[in-house]
Amino acid sequence: MAKDMSPEQAREAFRGGLRVPTSGFSAGWTQANLISLPREHAYDFLLFAQRNPKSCPVLDVTEPGETSASIFRGDLRTDLPAYTVYRDGELVEERAEVVDLWRDDLVSFLVGCSFTFEAALLEADVPVRHIEAGSNVPMYRTARQCRPAGELSGPMVVSMRPVPAELVATAVRVTSRYPAVHGAPVHVGSPEALGITDLGQPDFGEAVEVRPGEVPVFWACGVTPQAAVMQSKPPFAIGHAPGHMAITDARDSDYQVP
Known part of the structure; x- marks a missing residue:
């Protein structure tokens, strides 16, 4: 069952073509939103997130070009079930992987998810x-x-x-x-x-x-960054398809407070 999959098993299934919303997947493991922006826009987004922590609680940030993160040991280009691609703020494509679109200057942010x-x-x-x-x-x-x-x-x-x-x-x-x-x-x-x-x-x-x-x-909701991309129109961005999250290697309990 989906809820019993480990993060590795879920990511393997998505890499193999499973394309479904991830609510209910991998019980006990944290899910995250993805937004990847060129380095020249990364500081603006980090500041945007800091100023809007309720909507954009950042869990991890990559170095430019990196395809994994400390809490996500899979491949950010292939291991989510679906991705969105934006050019000048317009949603131009939804696709199963973004390997051919990846750039060395992309900084990826993993943002907390209510799932x-x-x-x-x-x-x-x-x-x-x-x-x-x-x-x-x-x-x-x-x-x-x-x-x-x-x-x-x-x-x-x-x-x-x-x-x-x-x-x-x-x-x-x-x-x-x-x-x-x-x-x-x-x-x-x-x-x-x-x-x-x-x-x-x-x-x-x-x-x-x-x-x-x-x-x-x-x-x-962590789709707020994509709404900001649509309103602000940076030249290029990649996100997760809403509801189709990154299943991380962090535990839900890591983010629970007493």
Whole structure:
């Protein structure tokens, strides 16, 4: 089963062509977002992340051109299930690997992902609808602008999970123990307060059912860097396809606080 795969087994499967969202994969192992930018834009992104830590909690940074990281002993060019390619801010391609596009000046950032705390939510009996449905998590651009840095600016992106009203406090408590992977929600309740007009039309991922008695709960999302790329239009960038994460060699417990 996907949840029982080691990081090495999962990366081997993705390298072999498995192309699926990674929520529920490799239980206990941390998942991360990927954004790779030319070195000349790397400082701006590092500053952007420092100024927006809720959305962009950086777990690791490579040297220019490196294809692995201290927490990811696979190949960043091949071992995620799907990648996005941006030119001048436009999404020009989604593909299974990026070997031929890799450049010696690319600096890669691994950014915390909320998939990391989903096992803890399930252990606390908080349902995770997209895992139940076997679908990708819904993600939305918000009306909240991140604090800009250099040439980078963009909106906060959030992921949404419907939570029974009586379990919202539990979901907040559980996820607040993982500040390095977005931590507690940024908003509970009305999506309109974030500028989201239709939960049935996510900007990334797939819509999920919000049932009677459930409340939409929103967490900051590591797709925010890609939204910044789309708004700021650097000449070139590579990211993960939303929901198709890097499965690292770090443990979820490494990022849990008491």
